[in-house]
Amino acid sequence: MEVTMKYLCILGLFVVASISGLERVNGAGECGKVPVDRMAFRMAPCASASQDAQAQVSSRCCAEVQKLGQNPSCLCAVMLSDTAKSAGVDPEVAITIPMRCNLADRPVGYKCGGYTLP
Template sequence: MEVQVKHIVLLGLLLVLGITGIEKVHEARECGSSPVETEALKLAPCVMAGQDQNTAPSAKCCLQIKQIGKNPSCLCAVMLSQTAKSVGVKPEVAVTIPKRCNIANRPVGYKCGAYTLP
């Protein structure tokens, strides 16, 4: 009887871990193994540039955009993330940052939600 209880507890634990793992994978898919909201925090230097199209992005911002922009779907997800929205980043302004950073191999014409990267 004691062995059966241990097996049931172990099975329950594996089930909970499996469900949690599936959630984490789903949450992180656009940015590989890193959740989108975690990647969005890396763009803290871009907040002002993401709020006002007339604000020049800082060198730190451009470096992060270039790094995250290697994966256009991740960059898009980050710019449209809840984290970005919560600090006042405007998606229509954020999608212009790669161009304002003069990133030569940016994903030009890439659809990002309702927006297109210029």
């Protein structure tokens, strides 16, 4: 029950951030025309895996990371976004998710803020 409530709270944060992102000017950014904070909403299945390096990464999370990993600058921006920070994401843990998903085509060595994707 406690885990479900945690996910609902994180999901609520993502919803609020995505709604507020709709009011911004639609220019091309790291994730194209979709605001980074709105893209962060798609990463809700990664909530626990982005906070605890020992947590199992769900297949839904890996699927989303694989999609975003096609554009490493978008993936990086999402992991370092204000929405992710508000949800309690630890960037140092979040950048390990592509490796923990065993994605063969992950952006190894990509510089993401002060971090390097393993």
